[in-house]
Amino acid sequence: MERAIRWLGAPADRIALREFDHGWVAWVAAPTRVDPAVPPDRVGDARVVVDRESGEVTSWPPLPVDEIIARSTPSTPGRFPEDVTAHLRKAGWYPGRRIAEADIERFDQRIRELTRDDPPELRVSAAARPILEEFGGLTIGVPGNTWRVHPIDTDPDPERFAAISTWQDEPVTPVAELDPPDPGDVVVGHDGRVFIGDFNGSYYLAEDFDWAVVRLIRGEEPLPSVRAGAEIHFTDYAGRPIDPSTTRRPEA
Incomplete structure (x- = not known):
């Protein structure tokens, strides 16, 4: 949590956290809106992923959390060689990707x-x-x-x-x-x-x-x-x- 707080620059009580097999996704939670007719004061906050093993923190755009988890999940060993996997990820592929x-x-x-x-x-x-x-x-x-x-x-x-x-x-x-x-x-x-x-x-x-x-x-x-x-x-x-x-x- 401390790493996420430093990266996101928000108080601990504003940080939302989602754990998955390989780490955590953290983001600044939107405050409760008293008046739905009034636009929020901020939208589109970045997310960060904290790797469970290394503690490495990576920054992500405000994608859906489930998609960030899918993109952060290692590929099935042996399916693609490492160089091909790296190329596919740059193209936007990730394990579990599905279009509508x-x-x-x-x-x-x-x-x-x-x-x-x-x-x-x-x-x-x-x-x-x-x-x-x-x-x-x-x-x-x-x-x-x-x-x-x-x-x-x-x-x-x-x-x-x-x-x-x-x-x-x-x-x-x-x-x-x-x-x-x-x-x-x-x-x-x-x-x-x-x-x-x-x-x-x-x-x-x-x-x-x-x-x-x-x-x-x-x-x-x-x-x-x-x-x-x-x-x-x-x-x-x-x-x-x-x-x-x-x-x-x-x-x-």
Whole structure:
């Protein structure tokens, strides 16, 4: 409490405190308003987080306390490498992040409308839904190769990944858009595999979205191409071999 008081510069009886597994969130509690018609004398006070183990204090903007706790919670060990986790956190991701279910439903309705007159009709599949819930609205990647994860302010272009849809047992779901200079769409099959479609071709990225994110952030290329009959060719444009293991998470 003493550390929080020093950082917030308020009397102890004005400090609100919320404990969680990894520490405490503290903020200046708003005084009780006698007259609801009179605006408060201050709004938007900062919050601080005091780490339980180190005692380190970090300052936060006036976000909801539950969100600060989620953002302050360490990632599940082993899910992402440390460098990728750091990159994702800078992009706004944190463990337990979820966008509104209504946003997912609106996106599902929109992609159905886009393809209703040109089957197969797209939808948000069971494999794609948790990806959109956790990463939706974020921009992730590296300069020259970034993804904007749906739902965003632009629609996917089914023409760019039509070839992938034709050989999947079920329609794929677009989950992200590639920014220029090489626009394209990131799509997820019903089995969770991740592909990229653009006007130059179709490519296989990874066996699941988590590993696709690792490959994206680390700039791992080239990508195996996908050709007629769902055959994946593990060679680059010059015929040089591509190690198939690059598309899979390494064995622990």
